[in-house]
Structures are given as C-alpha cells and as structure tokens.
C-alpha cells in the first residue's frame with residue numbers, strides 16, 4: 001500500500017500506544033517498545049517463595065505462582081487493566097500474557113503445567129461484558145506454553161458482592177461456594193494453571209482453587225497479569 005493510503009487509514013484507525021499515546025510502528029501491538037520495556041515487572045518467577053506464592057500460604061497447596069507486573073492505582077500501567085476490563089480491549093490481555101509467557105519460558109517456570117484455566121465469570125456478568133477478560137489472559141499463556149485452555153470444567157455459580165464494602169469477616173467468607181467444579185474427570189491428575197487479570201486479596205483465586213482441589217490429584221499454580 002502506498003503512503004497516501006496508509007495515512008488515510010491512519011486517520012480513521014490511529015494506531016497509538018495505549019500507555020503513552022505515541023504512534024506505533026507496524027510491528028508494535030498496542031504498546032510501544034518504550035512502554036513495553038518500562039512495564040514494572042515483578043520477576044517473581046525467578047524467586048521461589050515470592051510474594052505471590054506467600055499470599056496463598058496456609059490457604060491451599062500452591063505449586064507455583066507469579067504475576068507479570070506491579071499494579072498501582074494511578075500508575076500508567078493501570079490503563080492496561082482498565083482497557084482489558086472495561087474498554088472492550090480483550091486483545092491487550094492476550095498480548096501481555098504472551099509477552100509474560102515468553103519471558104518466563106527461559107527458566108521453564110510453568111513448563112510442567114497441563115492445562116490453563118481462567119477464573120470464570122458469572123454467566124450474568126459475562127453476558128453484560130461480552131467476554132471474560134481472564135480468558136484472554138489465558139489465551140496468551142496457553143498459546144506460548146502450547147497448552148490447552150479449559151473454560152468449562154469450573155463454573156462461577158454465585159456472584160460475589162463488592163469486597164471493598166465488606167467487613168473483615170464477610171470479606172473472608174463471601175467467596176465460599178462461589179465456584180463449582182462441574183467436571184471432576186477433566187481435571188483429575190492435572191497440574192492446572194489458574195489465570196486471572198489481577199491479584200488483590202487472593203480470595204477469588206483461593207475459592208476457585210478450593211473448588212478445583214475437589215478433583216483427584218490436582219496440582220495448582222497461579223498466574224495473574226498484575227498484582228496489587
């Protein structure tokens with residue numbers, strides 16, 4: 001295509017970095033190389049007993065856990081999560097999870113997992129948003145790790161109420177019975193990588209893990225795009 005045509009297309013579909021707003025080069029997807037370099041990576045996959053793993057100590061038997069980047073309110077990279085969750089920008093979840101998976105591949109962090117399992121949304125929520133953002137994060141992981149993704153065995157059967165408005169006790173209990181393992185055979189003997197967009201209290205992931213652990217000989221690892 002000639003420059004003129006490219007410029008016209010650029011007028012209607014400007015390809016701008018979601019973080020800094022600079023024009024993207026053709027090989028760049030959503031984030032420019034500069035912003036990609038500046039992602040505040042945790043590098044937790046390089047450390048056993050890292051803070052993500054510690055968050056689940058005493059909750060359930062976790063094999064491995066990590067998050068790709070640190071999330072702080074008001075930071076430029078908060079935009080990524082906002083885009084993914086509220087702005088219909090599913091692809092950004094897949095792009096960044098692929099990145100994370102590629103960077104972790106070298107030290108075989110998740111090499112022995114069998115299946116990628118995104119935290120399911122409640123069907124009502126799914127219908128409202130139109131997609132499950134965790135599933136798009138899972139796609140990026142599954143692609144690079146060359147594993148399958150299971151989006152049916154675990155189901156969210158209860159909507160949890162907004163956690164920030166709850167007292168400590170309620171916050172502790174309101175994820176009980178939220179998830180249900182609907183296919184025990186599908187997860188038996190598997191090492192499952194549970195995937196979500198962001199890790200905050202960890203109670204959602206814990207509830208999902210408790211449901212999954214009702215399967216026989218299940219091992220659980222955790223990956224989230226961001227950690228608060």
Ligand SMILES: [Zn+2]
Pocket residue numbers: 017018019020021022031032033034035036
């Ligand atoms: Zn940028």
